Amino acid sequence: PRGGFLPPVELPRRMWGGNRLTFHEPIQVGDEVRRDSEILSITEKNGRSGQLALVTVKHRYHASGGLALEEEHDIVYRSAAKNGNKTPPGEPPAELAQWSNVVDPDPVFLFRYSALTFNGHRIHYDTPYVTEVEGYPGLIVHGPLTATLLLELVRRERPEELIKTVVVRARRPLFAGTRFRVEGLPTETGAHTWAVDSGGCVAMTANVTFA
Numbered sequence: 247p248r249g250g251f252l253p254p255v256e257l258p259r260r261m262w263g264g265n266r267l268t269f270h271e272p273i274q275v276g277d278e279v280r281r282d283s284e285i286l287s288i289t290e291k292n293g294r295s296g297q298l299a300l301v302t303v304k305h306r307y308h309a310s311g312g313l314a315l316e317e318e319h320d321i322v323y324r325s326a327a328k329n330g331n332k333t334p335p336g337e338p339p340a341e342l343a344q345w346s347n348v349v350d351p352d353p354v355f356l357f358r359y360s361a362l363t364f365n366g367h368r369i370h371y372d373t374p375y376v377t378e379v380e381g382y383p384g385l386i387v388h389g390p391l392t393a394t395l396l397l398e399l400v401r402r403e404r405p406e407e408l409i410k411t412v413v414v415r416a417r418r419p420l421f422a423g424t425r426f427r428v429e430g431l432p433t434e435t436g437a438h439t440w441a442v443d444s445g446g447c448v449a450m451t452a453n454v455t456f457a
Contacts, residue, residue, distance in 0.1 A: 253288055255323045257323035257324055257325050258324075258325070259324040259326065260324075261321075261322045261389070261416070262321065263300065263321060264389070264413075264414045265319045265320065265393070266317070266318040266411070266412070266413050266414070267315065267411060268315070268316045268317075269315055269408075270312075270315065270316070271313065271314045272314070273307070274311075277309040278309070278310070279307055279308065282305070282308070283303060283304065283305045284303070285303055285304075286303065286304050286318065288300070288301050288302075295325070296324065297325040300321070300322055300323075301320070301321045302318055302319070303318070304317070304318050305318075327381030327382075336418050336446075336449075337448055338446050338447060339440055339448055341438070342431070344432065345403045345429060345430045345431065346429045347395075349426050349427070351423070351425075353371065356391075356422055359388055365388065369385070371385065372385075383421060384421040385422035386419050386421060386422075389414075389416045392441050392449070393412075395428045396439040399429075399430055400430065400436075400437045400439060403430070403432075403437075404432070404437065408457040409455075410436075410455050410456060410457040412454050414450065414451070414452045415450065415452075417447075417448055417450060418450075420441065420443055424443070424444045426441055426443050426444060426449065427441070428442075429441075436456045437454045437456075438451070438453055439451070439454065440452070
């Protein structure tokens, strides 16, 4: 929500832009976890779709073993939609995938993730709102959900590895009712993964390094 901890940005639309994670220590079941948060930066600019504000927040999670996880989280605020919401131009993957999995997101899947993460943003469950007010063609798949699916692909293909860092960048929205693919391949230090929409364009990337 605006105000309180997050700055009272006047732009009406809010999107998840990406994050950067560094894992230090495991969090054990039963641990009491403390999160300390601070706003690192607020940047305003004009983009192709109008006025933008990028807010970067840093979270530090402390558990029984000390600092367990650091996260930098980007939130993008945008001006009101005008004549619909045009999806930005996309590009196909630059590399050939060695791993792949098809995801078929329906409204129930999105609603469950909203409930699991206490996410009340209406773009994920309220079809009249997201189409008539925000100007999108349908319910939007949560950015963190797509990122989770990319990391699950890495876990499935490299179950013996421990993840040290993750860098995620959202590029294009994905929508309920439209299949997409999560793909990837190993690198010298970890894995490079991406989500591909139904048109063959990259919607999100996640670069992983192993401990």
